[in-house]
Amino acid sequence: MTHTTKKLVLAFVAAVMIGMPCMAQEVEPPFTWEGKGAASFISEGGIREADFQFELSIDEQGMVDGKTSNEDGTSKIRHVFYTEPKQYDFPGFFTRNIVIVLIFDEYGNNPMLSVVNGRILMDKFLYGEMMLTGYEAGSDTAKALGVGDSEATLMEGDELPSRLKSVLKKCLPVGIVKIEGGYKNAETTAAPGAAGSQGGDTVALFNKSDFKDGYVYLEDSDADPKSVWKVQNGELRCSGNPVGLLRTKQEYSDYKLSLEWRWPGKPGNSGVLLRMSGEEKIWPLCMEAQLMHTRAGDFVGMGCNFNENKAQQGGPISYTPRMNNSNEKEPGGWNKYEIVCKGDTVEATINGQLQNKATGVNISKGYIGLQSEGAPIMFRNIKLTPLR
Secondary structure, three states, rough: OOOOHHHHHHHHHHHHHHHHHHOOOOOOOEEEEEEEEEEEEEEEOOEEEEEEEEEEEEEOOOOOEEEEEEEEEEEOEEEEEEEEEEOOOOOOOOEEEEEEEEEEEOEEEOOOOEEEEEEEEOEEEEEEEEEEEEOOOOHHHHOOOOOOOOOOOOEEEOOHHHHHHHHOOOOOOEEEEEEEEEEEEEOOOOOEEEEHHHOOEEEEEOOOOOOOEEEEEOOOOOOOOOHEEEEEEOOOOOOOOOOHHHHHHEOOOOEEEEEEOOOOOOOOOOOOEEEEOOOOOOOOEEEEEEEOOOOHHHHEEEEOOOOOOOOOOOOOOEEOOOOOOOOOOOOOOOEEEEEEOOOEEEEEEEEEEEEEOOOOOOOOOOOEEEOOOOOOOOEEEEEEEOOO
């Protein structure tokens, strides 16, 4: 088998693997899918056949992990995108308009993008069209697909993101695929890093459009939560009005939280609420890592205290400003927050620079929340890694 043919085989096999979550349309995460498949595709040597095995898991948070392998090697899933399920009139026949994307750069200067789309009948992928195109590091295609992000992502919605549609126009069909397999429900355990658990791998927060892993509280109880918070193109978007918050359903204790944010319009105010508990109100007991424009990195204790408090002692609010001058990017640019909560210490790093540290924090566990506080704000890549 030639080197070019081998590249096509691996790219194809890896893309096929990514289609697995679309086949378990009757199953809610967490689950594991295992099976095998066969592919026919056109290469420089003519029509080729490839057999492969796969394994794929999706956890409670929608995080994807899996790989596929054949005699030529193994490839890991990187990105999964698919539309909502649709039902035909014919009994028992279900389909998804699937688009599955894998970024794959094992071959240095010639990385490939592979795509499979098709239909499913129960647990079999009846027909899949496989497409390939090349891309360059830093290109619009690479940026649109999040090249460089080490985490696999699962995106779902009523239709494909426009950025993905534009990428598909560049693809060339090269073959077809059939796959089958079986799934098993994974044992449900406490979320990694949740209070009372023993920790685990990194999980994504608020990455699903239905917010099954989140809860919305708004000051205006008549407001529609969907008008305030929504997931679109892999980004969490907040309108800013009415005032309120989006929080996790799980409580967490010791962890590293990373996220990116940006102001799509005029900058305003928001915050990351840590170890939140108590009465549902504006604002609940928590430690806030500030997001107010040019004040990101400040710490505000709402109903809690810490050693570095510079506010009035005994008051309801504790406060300490960031250590250094603001290093936020210009409005419109993406900033990165890294927050570590461990024991009674909280540290905040912005765009790689340590900006604050609080010790003696007198709350040890609670929910994680994001504020809606008057101005549109966007978040992405919200990930939590438990600290054992």
